[in-house]
Amino acid sequence: MKKILKAPHTLPYQEVLKQLGSSENGLEPSEVLEKLHLFGKNEIPEPGKKPIWKIILKQFNNLMVYILLVAVLISFLTQHYVDVYVILAIILINVGIGFIQEYRAEGALEALKNLLVQRCKVIRSGILQTINATDLVPGDILVLEEGDNVPADARLIYSKNARITESSLTGEAVPVEKFDTILPDQIAFGDKSNMVWKSTFVTSGSIKAVVTATGLQTMIGEIASSLREINREQSSFQKKTNKLARQMALIAIGSALVLFLVTIFFQEIPLSESFLIALAALVATIPEGLPAVLSIVLAIGSYRMSKKNAIIREMTATESLGSVDTIITDKTGTLTQNTMTITRLWMPETNDVRVSGEGWESIGQFHGSKEDILTIEQLFEIAAHCHNSSIEINEKGQYQITGDPTEAAFLVLGNKAGKSKELEILEDVAFNSELKYRSTLVRKEGKKLRFYLGAPEAILSICTHSRDKEGNKIPLKDKSFIEDKLHLWSEESLRVLALAQKEEENQKEGQELEFVGLAGMIDPPRHGVFDAVKSCHEAGIRVIMATGDHASTALSIGKEVGIVKEGREKVFSELELSEMDPEEFDKAVQEADVFSRLTPMMKLKIAKSLQKNGSLIAMTGDGVNDAPALKQANIGISMGIMGTDVAKDASMMVLADDNFATIVRAVEQGRIVFNNARRTSFFLITTNFAEIFTLILTVMFGLPVPLTATQILWINIVTDGFCDKALATEKGKGNELNSPPIDQKENIINKSILPFLIISSIIMTSLAIFAFWWHLPHGVEKARTLTFISLAFSQLFNAINMRNLNGSAFSLGLFSNKWLNYALLVSVLITVLIIEIPVLSYAFKFQPVSFWEFLLWASLSSLVFWATEIFKYFKFRAS
Numbered sequence: 001m002k003k004i005l006k007a008p009h010t011l012p013y014q015e016v017l018k019q020l021g022s023s024e025n026g027l028e029p030s031e032v033l034e035k036l037h038l039f040g041k042n043e044i045p046e047p048g049k050k051p052i053w054k055i056i057l058k059q060f061n062n063l064m065v066y067i068l069l070v071a072v073l074i075s076f077l078t079q080h081y082v083d084v085y086v087i088l089a090i091i092l093i094n095v096g097i098g099f100i101q102e103y104r105a106e107g108a109l110e111a112l113k114n115l116l117v118q119r120c121k122v123i124r125s126g127i128l129q130t131i132n133a134t135d136l137v138p139g140d141i142l143v144l145e146e147g148d149n150v151p152a153d154a155r156l157i158y159s160k161n162a163r164i165t166e167s168s169l170t171g172e173a174v175p176v177e178k179f180d181t182i183l184p185d186q187i188a189f190g191d192k193s194n195m196v197w198k199s200t201f202v203t204s205g206s207i208k209a210v211v212t213a214t215g216l217q218t219m220i221g222e223i224a225s226s227l228r229e230i231n232r233e234q235s236s237f238q239k240k241t242n243k244l245a246r247q248m249a250l251i252a253i254g255s256a257l258v259l260f261l262v263t264i265f266f267q268e269i270p271l272s273e274s275f276l277i278a279l280a281a282l283v284a285t286i287p288e289g290l291p292a293v294l295s296i297v298l299a300i301g302s303y304r305m306s307k308k309n310a311i312i313r314e315m316t317a318t319e320s321l322g323s324v325d326t327i328i329t330d331k332t333g334t335l336t337q338n339t340m341t342i343t344r345l346w347m348p349e350t351n352d353v354r355v356s357g358e359g360w361e362s363i364g365q366f367h368g369s370k371e372d373i374l375t376i377e378q379l380f381e382i383a384a385h386c387h388n389s390s391i392e393i394n395e396k397g398q399y400q401i402t403g404d405p406t407e408a409a410f411l412v413l414g415n416k417a418g419k420s421k422e423l424e425i426l427e428d429v430a431f432n433s434e435l436k437y438r439s440t441l442v443r444k445e446g447k448k449l450r451f452y453l454g455a456p457e458a459i460l461s462i463c464t465h466s467r468d469k470e471g472n473k474i475p476l477k478d479k480s481f482i483e484d485k486l487h488l489w490s491e492e493s494l495r496v497l498a499l500a501q502k503e504e505e506n507q508k509e510g511q512e513l514e515f516v517g518l519a520g521m522i523d524p525p526r527h528g529v530f531d532a533v534k535s536c537h538e539a540g541i542r543v544i545m546a547t548g549d550h551a552s553t554a555l556s557i558g559k560e561v562g563i564v565k566e567g568r569e570k571v572f573s574e575l576e577l578s579e580m581d582p583e584e585f586d587k588a589v590q591e592a593d594v595f596s597r598l599t600p601m602m603k604l605k606i607a608k609s610l611q612k613n614g615s616l617i618a619m620t621g622d623g624v625n626d627a628p629a630l631k632q633a634n635i636g637i638s639m640g641i642m643g644t645d646v647a648k649d650a651s652m653m654v655l656a657d658d659n660f661a662t663i664v665r666a667v668e669q670g671r672i673v674f675n676n677a678r679r680t681s682f683f684l685i686t687t688n689f690a691e692i693f694t695l696i697l698t699v700m701f702g703l704p705v706p707l708t709a710t711q712i713l714w715i716n717i718v719t720d721g722f723c724d725k726a727l728a729t730e731k732g733k734g735n736e737l738n739s740p741p742i743d744q745k746e747n748i749i750n751k752s753i754l755p756f757l758i759i760s761s762i763i764m765t766s767l768a769i770f771a772f773w774w775h776l777p778h779g780v781e782k783a784r785t786l787t788f789i790s791l792a793f794s795q796l797f798n799a800i801n802m803r804n805l806n807g808s809a810f811s812l813g814l815f816s817n818k819w820l821n822y823a824l825l826v827s828v829l830i831t832v833l834i835i836e837i838p839v840l841s842y843a844f845k846f847q848p849v850s851f852w853e854f855l856l857w858a859s860l861s862s863l864v865f866w867a868t869e870i871f872k873y874f875k876f877r878a879s
Contacts (some may be wrong), residue, residue, distance in 0.1 A: 297680060
């Protein structure tokens with residue numbers, strides 16, 4: 001469907017009414033029915049929910065699951081029923097984890113629908129009436145008052161002192177003024193002051209407006225449509241594990257085929273028996289524990305992140321964070337505290353008085369000379385009385401603001417100075433968007449005083465005098481010194497308001513005002529953000545600010561938190577970006593680190609440009625406006641406190657504390673997760689290589705099969721099954737952020753581990769074959785028992801070695817991973833028990849061994865540890 005009305009902000013409201021076939025008396029019932037039929041309900045269509053059975057079946061659509069199902073079939077046909085039960089249990093565990101994740105994940109469009117207003121006031125047939133917001137149509141005349149949610153996009157007809165909070169769409173924290181005017185076509189979304197948008201909130205004043213768009217035609221509707229069209233790609237981790245599964249399947253099939261051929265040509269075993277041996281080897285070689293242990297690696301990483309206020313909604317994002325090379329962050333509420341804080345005060349004949357303390361907590365001090373602080377006493381009194389706001393702490397322990405946040409900042413200032421509304425208030429006049437100030441009439445010592453608070457240019461235009469430190473009147477014929485101060489503060493990105501007063505007898509409103517002073521406020525950066533940004537840069541991660549705020553404010557905050565580096569001070573606005581061709585646009589995205597006055601679609605376009613050029617991006621945001629880019633990003637990160645439900649449901653990670661610094665801690669944990677996935681995968685693969693090489697080479701030498709499939713599976717379940725999960729708990733070495741991001745194309749198993757694989761496999765295989773050959777004269781079962789001991793203990797020593805692939809295991813402290821210590825003890829105990837307890841040894845076809853035989857082969861197995869330690873010493877000694 002095409003737009004109902006193009007660019008209504010460029011037309012007089014009378015022309016908008018005419019084009020929509022309406023009038024200030026509203027639509028007639030017949031016209032409403034006709035438009036409802038034409039445009040449909042004012043709602044976001046709810047997507048059809050995917051049946052549970054489809055979600056369950058989807059979890060089986062995984063290469064590793066296919067391989068394991070084949071292994072189940074083979075085990076069943078070869079009557080290895082224990083293998084059947086074990087592998088089926090592993091499959092069901094993984095399917096269960098995936099089902100729970102997906103069932104809870106996709107709710108963005110449903111959350112969008114819940115934002116719709118249930119009831120609203122309209123004028124129809126000249127009569128004011130209340131209707132369901134879903135029944136609104138283009139041409140309806142909306143009536144909005146303070147506290148109302150806006151139910152549709154609309155063009156203003158009339159407004160009185162109207163201000164709207166649009167942070168959910170624009171990211172701008174300060175409420176914006178709304179008034180009827182005609183605006184140019186090329187103007188930023190946040191500057192369309194004659195329009196109101198669905199899902200925003202009326203902070204103050206009253207509005208009459210004509211509905212220009214409903215449902216999916218609204219700005220929030222367009223966002224809903226874009227979310228539906230965005231298909232999130234497989235995560236980096238999913239791609240890597242799928243490739244690993246393919247590699248392992250090829251190795252298993254290839255090894256089984258080689259063993260099949262060897263048994264036929266080297267031992268002339270009958271075809272049927274050779275086939276069964278090969279099938280048994282295939283089942284034993286497949287690392288059936290790999291999917292489970294990778295899930296555990298991700299789960300542990302997710303748990304650790306949750307302890308640091310990063311809540312993971314999709315576990316594969318845990319590892320992908322380690323590959324992030326670009327973070328696109330919103331400003332308000334992420335880099336800053338989303339609280340207007342007064343930090344600077346000034347009166348004529350005083351120096352600047354700085355105010356400490358941040359946010360809505362009324363704790364802070366005044367820094368300046370004692371004389372200056374005493375002089376600005378009257379400024380505190382105005383701040384304490386000239387507002388209509390309150391601050392409370394809700395049940396979650398968070399500050400809840402009632403009224404305008406700007407006025408709440410003056411309430412906090414008054415509280416810091418020990419002032420409250422102690423004077424009798426005779427009249428309170430709300431902020432007037434035409435006059436650009438508010439006023440409060442109080443009684444003080446028998447006199448009536450009117451306090452003023454508002455835009456400096458408006459207040460100064462009606463001020464006639466100020467006072468010196470002795471209280472004498474000073475005519476304000478030349479106001480340039482005040483304007484100079486105002487300009488200086490504005491350059492520092494302070495939002496400046498002026499305060500004034502007058503004695504009110506029978507004088508006319510607005511005459512003979514006394515200029516009292518200026519107050520400068522800012523939304524301050526969060527604590528720790530500068531250090532977090534610095535850590536990102538040191539870790540090779542680019543940080544980009546993409547905000548709906550003004551360029552000067554964005555640039556100032558960007559410099560303060562360290563995002564903007566010297567020589568990269570360029571800021572591009574939506575308007576500038578929209579006029580560029582694709583090549584210029586991509587270049588601008590690479591050149592600048594700050595983007596201002598952005599719409600949701602432009603944030604999405606920036607994210608796509610970065611991905612097209614090979615970046616793996618994390619996108620942060622809290623508003624509805626951020627949802628498309630959050631879903632498009634490789635890792636969408638939403639705010640847990642200030643974030644909308646739409647943003648949370650479109651994201652893969654939620655920050656419980658809304659703090660940018662938390663992202664850096666999550667990235668560090670993501671790199672640890674990747675390393676843990678690598679060490680556990682490598683540990684399992686080394687085991688399987690040693691086992692299959694032992695089988696193939698022993699048969700090639702004309703010897704019997706050295707281990708049965710059940711014995712091999714037991715090694716995989718016990719020694720591997722405990723140690724791999726223990727390796728998943730490694731905490732990292734603390735230097736993860738000292739290196740560049742993990743290449744998103746870097747496989748879990750790559751060339752760097754080939755030397756370890758070769759050394760470990762050769763030693764483990766050689767020991768196993770030698771043990772089998774040495775003890776074969778004493779019977780095949782005795783030989784298999786010692787071979788089992790040799791392989792089992794080699795893997796236990798190899799687990800210790802795997803703790804550190806980039807240095808000596810001793811550098812971490814041999815006993816610093818308590819879970820690995822427990823796993824080693826349990827594995828040793830179980831290995832002893834299945835050999836020594838008659839019932840178990842009979843089931844596994846083991847023969848008793850002497851203490852010295854056990855100790856000899858257990859000790860010789862440590863060669864795998866010492867050999868790799870020597871290799872690592874020579875490889876890493878330079879570093």
